Amino acid sequence: MLTKPLHLDVHEQIECAQTLASRFYTDPAILEIEKSRIFQRTWQLVGTLGQSCGEVNGVKRTIADPESYFTVDVAGEPVIVVRDKQGELRAFSNVCRHRAGPIALGSGCKNVLRCQYHGWTYTLDGRLIGTPDVDGVEFFDRSAMGMVPLRCETWEQFIFVNFDPKAESLSSYLGQIPQQAKGFQFQGLRFAERRDYVIDCNWKVYIDNYLEGYHIPIAHPGLMKEIDYAQYRTDTFHYYSQQFAPIRAIKEGDAGERMYAPGAGLQEALYFWIYPNLMLNIYPDNISTNVIVPLSHEKTLTIFEWFFHDVASLKNQERIKRAVAFSDEVQQEDIGLCENVQRGLRSSTYDRGRYSVKRENGVHHFHMLLGEFLGQV
Known part of the structure; x- marks a missing residue:
């Protein structure tokens, strides 16, 4: 086990930074260091x-x-x-x-x-x-x-x-998330369903993919129908980031096809990522959590759980079925992306890339936190 600080060499200014070197995704020794310096030093759901x-x-x-x-x-x-x-x-x-x-x-x-x-x-x-x-x-x-x-x-x-x-307290990690999510009614939430996905990629490839909406217009046509992509943005905080995805206004003729329609209540899909491996997705009528678990340096378990109000009602059971199916559609699209990226990271022709300043600040923020924790002994 390495006992010295591990340096990622990612510039703190995204405009000047290169992305994480490919070896951090393909070297099994890196994962063993991450388990002790990241997963055993952070709050895990x-x-x-x-x-x-x-x-x-x-x-x-x-x-x-x-x-x-x-x-x-x-x-x-x-x-x-x-x-x-x-x-x-x-x-x-x-x-x-x-x-x-x-x-x-x-x-x-x-x-x-x-x-x-x-x-x-x-x-x-x-x-x-x-x-x-x-x-x-x-x-x-x-x-x-x-x-x-x-x-x-x-x-x-x-x-x-x-x-x-x-380690700092859980409240320090969560920061302003409780206030930012106050538009959602947590009281009365009940577990609805769980799905596990095993993906042939490094856990950080999956996190990277989640933390940017840059790929949505190309890879997620169903999700693209739901959100106002022009207004999509990511705000970063100390131990978490938040992606804002306003629900797109309904156009004439598409109300029957929409998963989420503008109306009363929470009007944004809120996507919180909490370092290092938790996603908290808040929609107008449900919450899903996504815990990312490294199984090996190139195999990752993603655990999705959905929570709704009044899960026993026939109306909500149909709603749950639709929400899970919609999420599964996006997940299957992401699995293909992540597995392809992992193969590309093993290529002799690739080592590092550059960040989109407008669309990938969340990924850069994640990599800076990795550097902070892996640099500690």
């Missing part, structure tokens, strides 16, 4: 307060209920999120302190957690209380062998964890 945790006596339970838990993987790191008896939400490494077995699997409702390998037992506040057959072990201190705690914070119904005790 792991679930929502409505996360299912099974049933107790026929009653469905979620992580909002006491004595519940769910497990998740964060860029290769096993994590468990629990709600203890007192109602406090906590997160821990889901790795037993004995011999690295999983402390829990899946999700459920329990008042203690027993390792699935040798039965070491932990309370929901992380203390080790059960260690079968360890008699004769010298200098063994149970109090020093509890589950490894992680930072855990929430915004609205979204749960985030961070491995870095020195």
Whole structure:
């Protein structure tokens, strides 16, 4: 593992900058550095307060209920999120302190957690209380062998964890997003659907693609019908950026074909990207999250989840079906773009390009943040 700062050599002024060198997308050693310097030092979305945790006596339970838990993987790191008896939400490494077995699997409702390998037992506040057959072990201190705690914070119904005790707070990362998104009614949102896509590209290729609308007129004809591209812009902040895409005014004859029609309520599609790998897409009637997970240096998992109000109504079920189909259409178009770019990045004829000052400031902002984090040891 590299222990020295990693320099990206991207000029801080976009007018003078060249894009990220191709090796940052094709070298497997780079990803291992990114896992420790980026993914373990940033806030990672792991679930929502409505996360299912099974049933107790026929009653469905979620992580909002006491004595519940769910497990998740964060860029290769096993994590468990629990709600203890007192109602406090906590997160821990889901790795037993004995011999690295999983402390829990899946999700459920329990008042203690027993390792699935040798039965070491932990309370929901992380203390080790059960260690079968360890008699004769010298200098063994149970109090020093509890589950490894992680930072855990929430915004609205979204749960985030961070491995870095020195990282800035979640609110610092989110900045003004809560205020900027206040036109949307978060209360009453319910999980509607999840879709996973595995894409043959580096995770940063997918992020780059998301952060610019430059390709929309060429690659996304359906999306182009919905937005006012002339007014499309990206504003950058410290740890996030926001893409503004006003809903295009309806022209005579196209109302029946439009996915989103101007009217009351939120009148923009708001696209937030939160460093390094979370997209929060806010439409007039729903929210979708998109978490980007590197599986290898050239394979990426994208996890889409949709949230609507009143998901059980027949009217909204049809609306959900349409919204997911519309998103899937755009995603399939993006998959082709990203996989083609990854192939191009491996070419001997390409190393670096230039940014569009008007359309790719979000990509440049992302690359500057990469340089900030990869430059830290």
